[in-house]
Amino acid sequence: MIRLSAEGRSGELLFFPGHGSCLVSREVGLIRRSSCLLAVAALLSGPPGLQSIELETTVIAQVKPLPAPKLPEPPPSSPAKPSGGAGAGRDAPNPQAGSGGAPEELKGLKVVNFSSQRASWEGASASDIVSGDPNKVWASSDGNFPQSFVLELPIESTISYVVFNNQSRGDPKRSSKDVEILVSTQSASFGFEVAAKAALQQGEIGQGIELKPARRARWVRIRILSNHGSPEMTTLGIVQVLGRQQ
Numbered sequence: 001m002i003r004l005s006a007e008g009r010s011g012e013l014l015f016f017p018g019h020g021s022c023l024v025s026r027e028v029g030l031i032r033r034s035s036c037l038l039a040v041a042a043l044l045s046g047p048p049g050l051q052s053i054e055l056e057t058t059v060i061a062q063v064k065p066l067p068a069p070k071l072p073e074p075p076p077s078s079p080a081k082p083s084g085g086a087g088a089g090r091d092a093p094n095p096q097a098g099s100g101g102a103p104e105e106l107k108g109l110k111v112v113n114f115s116s117q118r119a120s121w122e123g124a125s126a127s128d129i130v131s132g133d134p135n136k137v138w139a140s141s142d143g144n145f146p147q148s149f150v151l152e153l154p155i156e157s158t159i160s161y162v163v164f165n166n167q168s169r170g171d172p173k174r175s176s177k178d179v180e181i182l183v184s185t186q187s188a189s190f191g192f193e194v195a196a197k198a199a200l201q202q203g204e205i206g207q208g209i210e211l212k213p214a215r216r217a218r219w220v221r222i223r224i225l226s227n228h229g230s231p232e233m234t235t236l237g238i239v240q241v242l243g244r245q246q
Contacts, residue, residue: 103160103242106153112188112219113150116141118233124169129239134205137167139174140234147224147234150188151241156218158244159183159195163208165237166200173229175202176236180225181209183217192221202228205237214243 114126118139126149128136140147168175178199182192195217198209220241227234 101244103244106157106159106241106243106245108154109239109241110152111149112152113148115147115149116144121169124235129236132238134165134167134238136238137169138236139169143231143233145225145234149222149239151220151222151239152188153218153220153241155245156185156216158214158246159211159217159220159241160214160244161208161210161242162196162220162222163206163240163242164200165205165239166203166207167205167237168203168235171230172203173227174233174235175228176200176224176226176234177202177228178225179209180221180223181211182221182223183211183215184219184221185216186219188219192219208242 109130111127111130117126118124118141121139123133123136124139126138129138129149130151162181164176164179166175179197180194181196181198183195184191184193193215195211195215196209200207222239224234224236
């Protein structure tokens, strides 16, 4: 800042570093100069009555460059991570999983064996779990465990996931809970090996259980070991098998 005094009057010249401009305060008002050097030269050229020039260095503001804006991270791809082995899978299957390309729904499943069904209820038979109709829900004839189904594929395939619609009819406690998935390449009645275990979430639709590793099979047995608390019956919606027919 340059402080001026002349004939009992004073004025100030403020220099804003980095802006190349000055603001001169006099009794006639404010005068803006496009160049601070020109303003200083004009003042030093001898304005009438100029008595003294006092130079002061005053930091008016410390200006820092603005940081680069922090852009939001792009949403991570959200591949579902169904759990295999002894854990519970809670998400829909990742369509890119597996080394043989994206698994596909294996069509043409048939229920060739089952433990029980509630025949008096429409849409509650064992065959309804492979019907593809989301409005149909199998129900057991009693509250006993285990309950089971054997699904037959048209041809031997590599199976990556079994997907459950864990719906219930009436009381939500009837929905299935602990399940085992077994596979066989030999027949619908023997040669089964455990491929995955999981706990199904109550009422969850599209819960995928991953088989790690993927397994070759022609027959898939699903064993229901418990439900969510109903003593009278157990229910389960449609089931899908995903993999590759190769």
